[in-house]
Structure formats: C-alpha cells, structure tokens
Amino acid sequence: MTDTVVRVALGERSYPIHIGAGLMERGALFAPHLASRRAAIVTNETVAPLYGAQLEDTLRAAGAEPFTVVLPDGESFKTLDSLNRVFDALLAANADRATVIVALGGGVVGDIAGFAAATFQRGVPYVQVPTTLLAQVDSSVGGKTAVNHPLGKNMIGAFHQPRAVIADTRTLRSLPARELGAGLAEVVKHGVIRDAAFFEWIEREALSLRRADDAALAHAIRRSCEIKAQVVAADERESGERALLNFGHTFGHAIESGLGYGEWLHGEAVAAGMVLAARYSVRRANLPAPVAERIATVLERLELPVKAPRMTSQRWLEFMARDKKNRGGHITLILLEALGRAVIAKDASARDLEEFLASVES
Amino acid sequence: MTDTVVRVALGERSYPIHIGAGLMERGALFAPHLASRRAAIVTNETVAPLYGAQLEDTLRAAGAEPFTVVLPDGESFKTLDSLNRVFDALLAANADRATVIVALGGGVVGDIAGFAAATFQRGVPYVQVPTTLLAQVDSSVGGKTAVNHPLGKNMIGAFHQPRAVIADTRTLRSLPARELGAGLAEVVKHGVIRDAAFFEWIEREALSLRRADDAALAHAIRRSCEIKAQVVAADERESGERALLNFGHTFGHAIESGLGYGEWLHGEAVAAGMVLAARYSVRRANLPAPVAERIATVLERLELPVKAPRMTSQRWLEFMARDKKNRGGHITLILLEALGRAVIAKDASARDLEEFLASVES
Numbered sequence: 001m002t003d004t005v006v007r008v009a010l011g012e013r014s015y016p017i018h019i020g021a022g023l024m025e026r027g028a029l030f031a032p033h034l035a036s037r038r039a040a041i042v043t044n045e046t047v048a049p050l051y052g053a054q055l056e057d058t059l060r061a062a063g064a065e066p067f068t069v070v071l072p073d074g075e076s077f078k079t080l081d082s083l084n085r086v087f088d089a090l091l092a093a094n095a096d097r098a099t100v101i102v103a104l105g106g107g108v109v110g111d112i113a114g115f116a117a118a119t120f121q122r123g124v125p126y127v128q129v130p131t132t133l134l135a136q137v138d139s140s141v142g143g144k145t146a147v148n149h150p151l152g153k154n155m156i157g158a159f160h161q162p163r164a165v166i167a168d169t170r171t172l173r174s175l176p177a178r179e180l181g182a183g184l185a186e187v188v189k190h191g192v193i194r195d196a197a198f199f200e201w202i203e204r205e206a207l208s209l210r211r212a213d214d215a216a217l218a219h220a221i222r223r224s225c226e227i228k229a230q231v232v233a234a235d236e237r238e239s240g241e242r243a244l245l246n247f248g249h250t251f252g253h254a255i256e257s258g259l260g261y262g263e264w265l266h267g268e269a270v271a272a273g274m275v276l277a278a279r280y281s282v283r284r285a286n287l288p289a290p291v292a293e294r295i296a297t298v299l300e301r302l303e304l305p306v307k308a309p310r311m312t313s314q315r316w317l318e319f320m321a322r323d324k325k326n327r328g329g330h331i332t333l334i335l336l337e338a339l340g341r342a343v344i345a346k347d348a349s350a351r352d353l354e355e356f357l358a359s360v361e362s
Numbered sequence: 363m364t365d366t367v368v369r370v371a372l373g374e375r376s377y378p379i380h381i382g383a384g385l386m387e388r389g390a391l392f393a394p395h396l397a398s399r400r401a402a403i404v405t406n407e408t409v410a411p412l413y414g415a416q417l418e419d420t421l422r423a424a425g426a427e428p429f430t431v432v433l434p435d436g437e438s439f440k441t442l443d444s445l446n447r448v449f450d451a452l453l454a455a456n457a458d459r460a461t462v463i464v465a466l467g468g469g470v471v472g473d474i475a476g477f478a479a480a481t482f483q484r485g486v487p488y489v490q491v492p493t494t495l496l497a498q499v500d501s502s503v504g505g506k507t508a509v510n511h512p513l514g515k516n517m518i519g520a521f522h523q524p525r526a527v528i529a530d531t532r533t534l535r536s537l538p539a540r541e542l543g544a545g546l547a548e549v550v551k552h553g554v555i556r557d558a559a560f561f562e563w564i565e566r567e568a569l570s571l572r573r574a575d576d577a578a579l580a581h582a583i584r585r586s587c588e589i590k591a592q593v594v595a596a597d598e599r600e601s602g603e604r605a606l607l608n609f610g611h612t613f614g615h616a617i618e619s620g621l622g623y624g625e626w627l628h629g630e631a632v633a634a635g636m637v638l639a640a641r642y643s644v645r646r647a648n649l650p651a652p653v654a655e656r657i658a659t660v661l662e663r664l665e666l667p668v669k670a671p672r673m674t675s676q677r678w679l680e681f682m683a684r685d686k687k688n689r690g691g692h693i694t695l696i697l698l699e700a701l702g703r704a705v706i707a708k709d710a711s712a713r714d715l716e717e718f719l720a721s722v723e724s
Contacts, residue, residue, distance in 0.1 A: 091513035122519045151453035
C-alpha cells in the first residue's frame with residue numbers, strides 16, 4: 001500500500017495528511033491518536049453502511065473502544081441541531097476530554113464533527129477520515145469547522161486542527177460522479193490561485209481525472225493539499241493570504257444561499273462562482289479575457305456547471321454582503337491578476353458589482 | 363473615579379481588567395476595542411433595564427453604533443437555544459467579523475456572549491462588562507465560555523479571551539443579596555487554594571463584605587482577579603495547575619445537576635461543594651480537621667449554604683463522573699493539603715468517595 005504524507009506545518013498544531021489506497025485498514029495510522037481508548041466515530045447514513053464497520057474494526061484492532069454516531073446525509077443537515085445530536089451521543093456515552101472524535105465522511109460530516117470536537121468540553125482531539133474528493137483536497141487542510149445558519153453558510157464555527165487526516169483514495173470508488181466533479185472544482189481552484197503549471201496539468205489530465213483514474217487523482221490530491229497547506233501555514237486564522245482560497249467562493253456561497261443549500265453541491269457552486277470571479281477579474285484586475293475562458297473550459301470538461309442560476313443582482317448583493325471576509329460593510333472579493341496569481345480586493349464597489357451581475361444575468 | 367487595573371498575561375491574548383466605580387460611563391475604556399463601529403451588546407431582561415441604555419450611550423459616545431440582544435435571565439437559559447438567538451440577532455443586523463460583542467451581565471450572559479464571540483464567523487472580539495460579583499471575580503479571568511447541556515453543565519464551549527474586562531463596582535449596588543453571597547464563595551475559594559493571608563483577611567472582613575462595603579469589595583475583586591490571573595497565565599488551556607480553580611466545583615456541579623440547575627446559584631453550590639471538598643481533604647489529603655471547619659465557618663458567616671442537598675451517593679457519583687476534568691474514567695478532584703495549598707488528585711476512588719458521601723448524607 002502506497003502512503004504519501006503531506007505535512008501541514010502549524011507549530012504545535014502541525015499534523016500529517018496520509019494519502020493512499022486502503023489506509024482505512026491501517027491501525028498503525030490511528031494508534032498514536034487514541035490516547036484514551038475512547039473513540040467516537042461521527043458519520044452519516046450514506047457512509048456508515050459503506051465504511052463504518054471497517055473503521056470500527058481498525059480502531060478496535062488499534063486498541064480502542066469505538067462507538068458510532070450516525071447523522072442524516074446532506075448539507076441541509078449541517079445545523080446546530082445535528083451538532084447537538086453529536087453532543088447528546090457523546091454525553092450519553094460518558095465521553096470525556098480524552099475521547100477522540102473520528103470524522104468519517106465528506107465535508108459536511110467533517111465540519112460538524114470538527115466543530116463538535118472544537119467545542120465539546122471546550123475541545124477534544126479529532127482525526128479526519130475524508131471519504132469524498134472534496135473533503136480530501138479541501139477540508140483536510142485548514143482546521144475550519146462550522147455549521148450553517150438559515151441566514152448564511154458556515155456562520156457558526158471554530159478553527160480546530162485535526163491530529164491527523166487519513167485520506168483513503170479507495171473510498172473515491174464509491175463516490176457519485178457529481179461529487180467527484182465537486183471535488184475537482186477545488187483542485188482547479190488550487191491551480192488557478194497559486195500554480196499555473198498545476199492548472200495546465202489539470203487541463204491535460206481532465207479526462208483521466210473525470211474518469212477517476214487512481215494515479216491522476218492521487219497526484220491531484222497531493223498537489224492540492226500541498227498548495228493549501230502552504231497558504232494556510234502562512235495564515236492560520238485567515239487574517240490575510242488565506243483568503244485567496246476563497247476564490248470563487250463569495251459568488252459560490254451566494255449561489256448556495258440563493259438556492260437554499262442542497263440544490264447544488266458546494267463544489268458545483270464554487271465552479272460557477274469561479275467563472276464569475278474570473279470574468280469579474282477581467283473587468284477589475286486586468287486578467288486577460290482568454291484566461292477566464294480557459295478556466296470556464298476546463299471546468300466544463302470536468303462536467304461542472306459554469307453558469308450560475310438566475311438571480312436578480314440585488315439578491316446577489318444581499319447574499320454577498322453576508323460573506324465572512326467582509327469588514328465594516330465593504331465586500332471583499334478574491335480576484336485573479338494572472339493564472340496562478342490571485343489577489344485580495346477589499347473594497348469591491350457594490351454598484352460596480354451590481355452592474356457586472358446585471359450584465360451576466362442577461 | 364478610581365480605576366485599578368489587573369493585567370491578565372497571556373502573550374498576544376493578554377488583556378486588562380479595569381476595576382472601579384462608574385467605569386461603565388468611561389467611553390475611553392471601550393474605544394480601543396471598537397475597531398469597526400459595530401457593537402452588539404448581549405444582555406438579559408434583568409440587566410437591560412438597569413444598564414442597557416447607559417452602556418449604549420457610552421458606546422455611542424465612543425463612536426460606535428451599538429445594538430442590543432436581550433436574553434431571558436437565568437442559568438436555565440444558558441443553552442444552545444439562547445446561543446442561537448444571539449446568532450439570529452447578529453445575522454439579522456448584518457454583523458461581520460469586525461463586530462465586537464459586549465457582554466453586559468453576570469456569568470450566564472458572559473458565558474453565552476463569550477461563546478457566541480468564539481464561534482460567530484469562527485471568532486469575533488468581545489469585551490466583558492460583568493455586573494455581578496461572581497462575574498467580576500471569576501468569569502472575568504480565564505476565557506472560559508460555554509453553554510449547558512441537559513446532561514451536564516458547561517459541556518459545550520470554547521476558550522476565548524476577551525479584549526478587556528470593565529468591572530464597574532457601582533453595578534454591585536443593585537445586586538440581590540444572594541448573588542452577592544454567590545460571588546463571595548469564589549472569593550473565599552481563591553484564598554483557600556492559594557493565599558492563606560487573603561483567606562484570613564476574608565475571615566476578618568466577612569461582615570463588611572456581606573454588607574457590600576465598597577472598599578472591602580474592591581479589594582476582594584482585585585486580589586481574586588490577581589490570584590486567578592496568576593493561575594490561568596500558567597496554564598491557559600487547563601491542562602494542569604488551572605484545575606486548582608475547580609476546588610469545590612466537582613461536588614458543586616453535582617449539586618447543580620442534581621437539582622436541575624437554577625435552584626441554587628452556582629456560587630451557593632460551590633460553597634457547599636467546598637465544604638465537602640475540604641472534609642474529603644481531611645480524609646484523603648491530611649488536611650487538619652479544624653481548617654475544614656474554618657472554611658465552613660467563614661462561608662456560614664457570609665450567609666452561604668454549607669450543607670449539600672440530600673442525594674444518594676450513587677447519584678453523586680453519577681454526576682461527578684461527568685466532570686470535564688475526568689480522563690479515561692477516573693474521577694479527578696481538587697483537594698486541600700493546607701490553607702492556601704490545593705492539589706490535584708487524579709485517581710479518586712469511586713468506592714472511597716461513595717463511602718464518604720454516604721457518611722455525610724446521614
């Protein structure tokens with residue numbers, strides 16, 4: 001079994017991301033994090049039947065006494081209510097501060113389980129076992145945890161770094177095609193904001209990636225984690241550079257909010273959001289127009305949506321004004337100056353944005 | 363206006379505690395923390411009519427645009443639901459990451475508002491304006507924030523340091539006698555665990571303290587904050603020494619859980635809890651029996667309960683087993699070796715404890 005390790009360098013909160021096929025069976029990867037023997041697996045209805053028993057076996061073999069909390073599946077359940085279900089289960093099992101929480105599932109499970117770990121008894125350790133491409137390339141780095149609020153996505157959360165991420169690429173074989181695509185959107189984003197050569201590799205390998213070719217995916221995961229780890233290490237709490245990772249996300253979050261979460265996958269909203277952000281960069285950051293179209297083209301080849309749903313420009317602005325990056329009423333956007341070079345624009349003019357959005361609407 | 367400052371030394375998270383009469387009117391104390399002009403005052407139904415308008419005026423004079431969130435009053439409302447009401451109000455007001463949360467009230471308001479600040483958009487700044495003695499001598503130091511869960515007190519929370527604490531001693535004039543007593547219980551605790559001379563001062567000044575004498579209270583607050591700040595600075599995340607501050611609290615929390623929260627004030631439960639902890643220290647830590655009785659005596663002179671409500675020893679153990687200090691199934695207790703010298707006992711025997719509790723029951 002191959003096992004590539006990407007190290008996320010965050011001082012005493014540093015941790016390894018293990019990437020490889022079959023890692024979920026490797027007790028030795030889990031053993032160092034089972035300080036006490038208590039382990040709570042947090043997962044969902046879809047993932048539990050696929051990998052729940054296997055992970056419980058691995059943890060048991062590593063000396064733990066695991067128990068499992070199963071949540072409903074879907075972004076619409078990323079709520080304070082689901083979080084509370086995790087707390088109920090932890091307390092019913094007499095979990096204490098040494099109990100490790102193991103997140104088994106995609107980004108939603110990771111976000112809820114991570115936030116539960118951040119706040120249960122003011123913080124317990126957790127390990128991520130991401131089972132979607134999106135979670136492997138995105139949530140695996142950065143320590144962001146959150147739940148949604150009816151008035152905005154990820155509005156309630158914490159920064160809480162995992163002790164380790166164990167990304168078993170074999171889990172991607174069971175991944176629905178749309179979810180694979182959603183993960184690829186974030187892979188594209190990492191190339192776009194930071195690494196033109198990686199973006200070009202994605203252009204060449206689009207078909208292999210779309211076909212879930214093992215080697216292509218493994219490379220995409222590794223390089224994505226490396227890029228994201230580099231950005232996060234420079235700015236753990238998102239006060240500066242880290243905001244670059246939000247390229248396409250302010251538009252994307254507005255799409256998700258406008259649709260009431262759950263219609264589109266997060267990565268799909270980000271794909272259409274990146275196309276808008278790239279086109280707006282042509283207008284505001286002198287990005288050559290052909291670059292914006294290359295971004296749209298590669299996303300289309302990855303079978304991702306590149307056209308946002310229709311919303312009035314007022315509605316766009318209303319949702320974009322709620323973005324967490326905003327400070328003191330100004331809208332902050334990530335723009336692109338060139339392929340591989342994203343910048344933070346802190347003072348996007350609402351009127352200019354409205355004009356732009358009205359123009360793409362028609 | 364006198365203004366004593368105790369500095370809590372926590373590196374980049376250091377902050378001042380201002381103690382004095384009339385400080386709530388001093389805009390200059392708030393101004394440095396109003397980075398953006400947005401300020402959300404979180405308070406409760408009891409405190410809002412007393413000080414809400416005054417604090418809004420002060421903040422407005424300091425250049426802010428404050429809005430106020432009013433919660434129901436009482437420990438029974440220290441829940442995820444109340445927390446969610448704060449999030450609702452923040453989002454309805456388009457609060458962003460630069461919005462400062464100002465907690466105006468006692469420990470419950472401080473805990474909820476602080477936890478909201480820790481988790482709203484993954485963390486916003488907050489300032490405490492404690493209006494009870496308990497909050498001024500206890501919650502003002504340490505950065506602990508939390509809400510309760512039906513199965514245990516403070517089970518969900520975070521460490522989040524305020525930017526400043528502004529303790530206006532004038533607010534204590536409106537404080538009900540029982541609440542004054544509850545604050546004095548924690549003052550006694552600080553002497554008991556760390557400073558025999560301060561304990562002796564409390565013995566001498568018990569009557570002045572009980573009568574809410576201004577000078578006596580000001581000294582008690584300052585010395586309490588200093589002792590707690592010293593302990594917290596040495597152990598911000600409660601991995602060691604900080605646990606000493608929990609003297610009397612494991613028994614106290616069991617009392618509160620057993621009564622379903624809200625019957626007794628936290629400080630009252632801690633008072634009766636300290637008496638049990640002191641008597642158990644005679645049994646397990648060679649504390650001279652007369653010292654345990656001096657502790658009971660001073661608490662009685664402060665009109666605090668020194669006798670816990672009746673519970674079976676099984677019930678005691680059930681609640682004590684849920685304490686956050688416990689690791690891997692062992693009950694951790696803070697015991698006293700001498701006046702001013704508390705120690706952590708990590709391996710209290712459940713059987714011995716049960717025997718002790720059965721003996722005090724009768």
